[in-house]
Amino acid sequence: MRDSHAPLELDGLTKRYGDVMALDGLTFSVSAGSLHGFVGPNGAGKTTAMRIVLGVLGADAGEVRWRGAPADENDRRRFGYMPEERGLYPKMRVREQLAYLARLHGRDSASAHEAADRWVRRLGLAERGDEVVESLSLGNQQRVQLGAALVHDPELLVLDEPFSGLDPMGVDVLAEVLAERARAGVPVVFSSHQLELVERLCDEVSIVAGGRLVATGPLSRLRAAAGPPLRRLRVEGAADGWAGAVAGVRVVERRGDELLVELGDGADEDALVDAARAAGSLRHLSEERRTLTELFRDAVAPA
Amino acid sequence: MREARLVALREIATRLRQRSLQLSTVLSLVIVVGIAVAAGVVGGGDDRETVAVVGPASAQVGDAARQLDPGVVTRRLDDRAAAEQALRDGDVDAAVLDGREILFERNADDGLAAVLQEASARVRAAQTLRGAGLDPAAVSDALSPPPLAVASLEPEDDGAAELVAFVVVLILFGQLLSYGMAVATGVVEEKTSRIVEVLLATIRPWQLLAGKIVGIGLVGLGQLLLVTVIGGVAALATGSIEVSSDVAVAIGVALAWYVVGYAIYSCLFAVTGALVPRQEDLQSAAAPLTLAITASYFVGFVALQSPDGLLARVAAYVPLSSPLVMAPRIIAGDASTAEVVVSLAIALATIAALVPLAARLYAGSVLQLRTRVSVRRAWRAAATDRAG
Structure with missing residues (x-):
């Protein structure tokens, strides 16, 4: 099943919380330049798996490989992440916040500010760039959140339920940005409960249940196998x-x-x-x- | 280190823009300068005494009094009525009338009266001796023998050091409480706004923790420096403290013990913030720490009142109370060198033990966004939850 050329590989990830087995040997890989839908019922372990990929959480067993080697701190600095629980500094200005996050991801000051400007424009927030985040509408805050995941031009994008809470226009903007990143060769993994959307956007899908992989691969192959x-x-x-x-x-x-x-x-x-x-x-x-x-x-x- | 520095710079930039910081700085300055000015006025930092002299005989007494006490200033007045009026108006402290009588407004100032009596005695003696045909120079020598050297077994200062120590305890208490609490609040803010998960996908928990503690601590240190320097200058200007090196030592001691105290308390406050899910839970969770600071503050005063008491001696070594007890003890001159060294060594050892402990507990709890985390769970979670 494992594709040795896949840039991102999750191999046998296991995570236990007390008596609950959140992940039970989860294994799948994400191809370069593909939009990879990560679906499963609530509690299937999607968020846990994503947190482990980002290193926010450690696995009890198994490993995450990036370009064939165990992902380390330097690799992860070049990942982009949107957690399920959206998070920004409410009292910080939009542009400043994006520039700060870009710097934490290793950008120097000039390129961080340049990237923040670029993403503020790209996400249609040019007029809001100097406002504090909490003064923005929820939809615009979501856009800033996306900017936070993208501002350092990540080599991998991991997004936990990025479409939830977006209005149809927001969905279109996000879908377009993700497709564009995928075309640029960036593997994009996102979880969603909106299966029609996943079906419409994704090239590959992984289905998990109970912390295990149930099916993975290109949609056409999953269909044929079904x-x-x-x-x-x-x-x-x-x-x-x-x-x-x-x-x-x-x-x-x-x-x-x-x-x-x-x-x-x-x-x-x-x-x-x-x-x-x-x-x-x-x-x-x-x-x-x-x-x-x-x-x-x-x-x-x-x- | 780069990440921690970025976090610290953000903390500093954010906090310098806050109105609350500007207000608290102004308030501290008002209090410190107010105390300096009040001490200058009440303590009679201006110890000049003005004596009205009426008549030529009085003028000689006045001249002699000025020689005896450089703090005496004389003013010639025309007659008794003018002298009485000047006394009532508070323009002069005493009046010498025709070399025969010393007049005060209410009670006689014993010190000033003694100076004037002595001056009068010298004038009379000189007149008598000169009248007996002695050489005026010999008379002058005889009447102005070299003064006896003055020393005391237990020198007691004028209380200025105690006053400075008092002010330093007050300021240190305010800084430790407000900046410790700022660390806890800042940690909880990052949890409630959920930004912490975004941050920890990029940097490690210890980098976020270190940056936050150092950034907030530097703002507190800067404010402390500003307040103590301006307070010290005000105290020197008003004369409530006379020796500028005393002020410099006091500022140095205050800054040093702020750094020590802040290092201890900020670690504890940071962990407390990481353990609770919401700001509402922070007040009660941080109560033991605020209580410890407040209790140390009172012990600091007790230590000033009775420097040799058991409480003062013990509290000087306890790491939670030593910053608020040792700083005033050192300034007031109550602490021996050995005591300072041992107390500092204990405090630094505590910090060395506390920093890795706090980093681990913080890492094990700061991503628990919904529920309160026990210390034991945080400790264990840190071992397993975080990627290597």
């Missing part, structure tokens, strides 16, 4: 049960004239079309992709 291909068709004037008689075909869902069927082993799409036309009038036939939501449900609750 089960046989699906077809949605509408056949008017057909009698019940025609589809089930076709070899290898299983009816998943039926609503009036509309059917959702699985093409199992030995199933032939042409045979399905022939059977449909024999049974009635075929009005619609399309390929149905499994949504991430479905993959997620199947993966997390296999029973």
